[in-house]
Amino acid sequence: MVDSLAKNSPLSTSREDYLADIYRIQAVGQSANTGEVASHLGVTPASTSAMFKRLAQEGLVNYKSYSGVSLTEEGERAASHIIRRHRVIERFLTDILGIDWERVDEFANRMEHAMPDEVLEGIERLLGDPDTCPHGYPIPSEDGAIALASGQPVESLVAGEFGVIRRVDESDAQLLRHLRERGLVPGTALRVVDANAIDGTRTLQVGEATLVIGQRIARALFVERLAGSDRQGA
Amino acid sequence: MVDSLAKNSPLSTSREDYLADIYRIQAVGQSANTGEVASHLGVTPASTSAMFKRLAQEGLVNYKSYSGVSLTEEGERAASHIIRRHRVIERFLTDILGIDWERVDEFANRMEHAMPDEVLEGIERLLGDPDTCPHGYPIPSEDGAIALASGQPVESLVAGEFGVIRRVDESDAQLLRHLRERGLVPGTALRVVDANAIDGTRTLQVGEATLVIGQRIARALFVERLAGSDRQGA
DNA sequence: TAGATGAGTTAGACACAGCTAAATCCGGTC
DNA sequence: GACCGGATTTAGCTGTGTCTAACTCATCTA
Structure with a gap:
């Protein structure tokens, strides 16, 4: 006040x-x-x-x-503006400059404070007004409106279910690198082949490959569940 | 020390x-x-x-x-690195984002401090390793080497001489805007039609157009003089 | 219900980089 | 050689955002 x-x-x-x-x-x-x-x-x-x-x-x-x-309302307006800058910059760094997605958070943290609005707008135009950051988190619009963070953790899927990765936990660069190297990025389709109730590991079918993930990753991958469940293997 | x-x-x-x-x-x-x-x-x-x-x-x-x-040597190394960032950012803003050249100095001043080296390198690659900033000043190489600022002021040309603009004084946004609006940008060829000794004005032929400039602009435009002088009009 | 415990706050200090006002230096003039 | 004026430096202060150390609060346990 x-x-x-x-x-x-x-x-x-x-x-x-x-x-x-x-x-x-x-x-x-x-x-x-x-x-x-x-x-x-x-x-x-x-x-x-x-x-x-x-x-x-x-x-x-x-x-x-x-x-x-x-x-407060004013604080939220300011905050969403910064988040917006952060996520647009991340997109720019991955999509235009080809920087690995596990490094862009750090870079965006440095750049987001010094980015004039006009420059941000230019970058958005260049990118074609992206909806999410490279990790799948929604980019707030200029008026502060923001979509819900999409997806549910793979942990919540049972054997036989299909899903498409929509978002991944972005808080740990190591983890992000790991995911990227395995192709576990937004847009990737997967099927839960098996969910081991004892140790929490899951076996995923991703394209041609089969991979086993632990609980940590099962909680870090957020997928949109697809309708056609397939239980023939269970 | x-x-x-x-x-x-x-x-x-x-x-x-x-x-x-x-x-x-x-x-x-x-x-x-x-x-x-x-x-x-x-x-x-x-x-x-x-x-x-x-x-x-x-x-x-x-x-x-x-x-x-x-x-000092160390100070010069640090300084040339910053100048490099500044001028590459300016190029990015004009060439990729289409921002008017009279505004990019201010924006680059804000952004240059927060630009990680990896990002700068990405931008340079995107731009195709430009030699100069949009105003024609040389961009230092990574090891600090820098070309001489090219061109001599239009003021030093006499009637009949030809030149190509290589660089313009970048210290005043108003002036830059003025020059841009008249097409007086690096790469533009011109001919000095007349140099008025009394009031210091000069008449330039720029493409189809003829323009009269005063001393201020004659000192702000740096051209490479072209061989073929043409005195038939004098 | 009284501690114990751990999270949160206050107090006091520091580094940075700016400011104003006062002192000081340097180069030119008489 | 003294002096003047403008540029430069010094002295002392301010605001920001951090820290450590000491204190306080809220809550959980016995």
């Missing part, structure tokens, strides 16, 4: 980082508390607490001591 | 701005003194003086009180 008059002044890089992280946490239904945000951003809880207070004072988050924060 | 061990840590945004400005000043043979740098960067002389001291302490410039600075 204090400087609602100075609303047009750009947010600091730090503020943008905090808001984007709070947005992402909220998007998966978690509570944006001090420790969570601090560990994502690689700062101490003390710093996070201080920033929460600043953001609250500026009307960007609702903050009650010891209870975490939630984005 | 102090932290020559920490050489790999990235330079701060501010340091990059100062180094790049010193580089540009040196490139035109001027002396990089406090006032000059301060006015280019929009900071006070006091701030500049403080930064000169820091840069000197880090071995990036030679600094003697009251005598301005010059880049």
Whole structure:
């Protein structure tokens, strides 16, 4: 409220980082508390607490001591703008420059704060207004509207079911590399050949190949389930 | 010297701005003194003086009180890297995104600090390793080598001479816009039809069009003089 | 219900990079 | 050789965002 008059002044890089992280946490239904945000951003809880207070004072988050924060309408607008920049940049880096998808998050984190709107618009035009980032997460539109993150974890499929990968967990570069090397990327169709109830491994048919994945990956791959289930092998 | 061990840590945004400005000043043979740098960067002389001291302490410039600075070898390496980023980004913005050339300097100033090397390389590949920025200034190679800024001012041509624009002064967006709107961009051929000794105006033949320019523009357009002079009109 | 525990906050400090105001230096003039 | 004016430097301060260390709160357990 204090400087609602100075609303047009750009947010600091730090503020943008905090808001984007709070947005992402909220998007998966978690509570944006001090420790969570601090560990994502690689700062101490003390710093996070201080920033929460600043953001609250500026009307960007609702903050009650010891209870975490939630984005205000204004905060959400700002955050979705940053997420949008981030995801469009990721697309640009993979689709136009051919950079591996496990590296683009880091690069986008550096570039997203310095990208003028006009440049972002140019890049979007170049890309043909993409709907998602390379990992399958939806890109908010300019007015902040955003599609639901699509898909359900492969973990929830039973043997015989078909699915198409729509999204993968993007929080770990190692994991992303692993998935890419195995062709487990959005758009890929797969069939769950077998789900081992004992150790949680699953056997997938992906094109010609058969692969066995553990629980970690089964939770990181989000698929759209396809109608035709096929139980003849069970 | 102090932290020559920490050489790999990235330079701060501010340091990059100062180094790049010193580089540009040196490139035109001027002396990089406090006032000059301060006015280019929009900071006070006091701030500049403080930064000169820091840069000197880090071995990036030679600094003697009251005598301005010059880049050390290490400082020049860092500066040319930034200039390179700046000019490649400008090319990208004009050639790929179609942004007007009078706006790209400002955008590149914001983006140049946040551009990872891998991304820059990707962009260069996309552009086909351009030699110059959109305004005609040479892009340093990765090892810091840089071509001479080409061309001589139209002011130095006499009536009847032919030239091809190779470079234009890029320091003023208004001027750049003006030049663009008249087609006075690198690659354009022109002939000096007349040079008025009294008021310094010149009449140019550019394609089908004839235009009259004043001294300001005659000094901002750098051309490569072409052999065949044509005095039949004089 | 009273601790214990761990998460969250406050207090106090630091680095960075800017500012203003005051002092100082340098080069040119008389 | 003294002096003047403008450029430069110094001194001291501010705001941002971080840190560590110490304290406080909320909650879970006994």
